[in-house]
Amino acid sequence: MKCAKCGTTLNGDVYHHAGMELCEDCYLDIVAAPKPCDPWAVHTAKSLTKQKPVLTPIQEKILKLIKERGPVTAEEICNELGITETDFRTNFAALRHMELARACKQGDRVCYTLFDSAS
Structure with missing residues (x-):
């Protein structure tokens, strides 16, 4: 089997x-699998990362791409960085818990942007 x-x-x-x-x-x-909207995870991440959050290399690349290109789709991020959607979703959940990145709707597309962005 x-x-x-x-x-x-x-x-x-x-x-x-x-x-x-x-x-x-x-x-x-x-x-x-980590869930992006998890209040306890957000509380914990914010408590542990009061100064400067410690990010993995993939998280740093995702955040840098979002900063440089504005709201981008998961597909664009995965293609640009050569990662799977599962890897993206796992790493994005951590960025969301630290309130560094968030999802937003642009028309009928779900895009990812900086947490404090008005987009």
């Missing part, structure tokens, strides 16, 4: 989600 998401052979524990049989890693990626 293979994981429906990554194709790894399932030896031992099999996790079920949305009709799929998954390995532990894929199951955790789905059910424990």
Whole structure:
């Protein structure tokens, strides 16, 4: 039997989600993914990053791209930085928790901008 998401052979524990049989890693990626709008995570991130937040290299690149190009879509960010949508969403959630970046609507598109931007 293979994981429906990554194709790894399932030896031992099999996790079920949305009709799929998954390995532990894929199951955790789905059910424990960080959520951008999490009040407790925002409180915690703000408490821990009062001076200057410590960002990962990917988070720094995402923030730099948003600063330079204004509101941009997830697809544009992923293409420009060569990252997956999952990597983007995970890293964006941390930026949102630190109140450095946020999502906004521009017409029918969801774009990402600086947290304190009026866009």
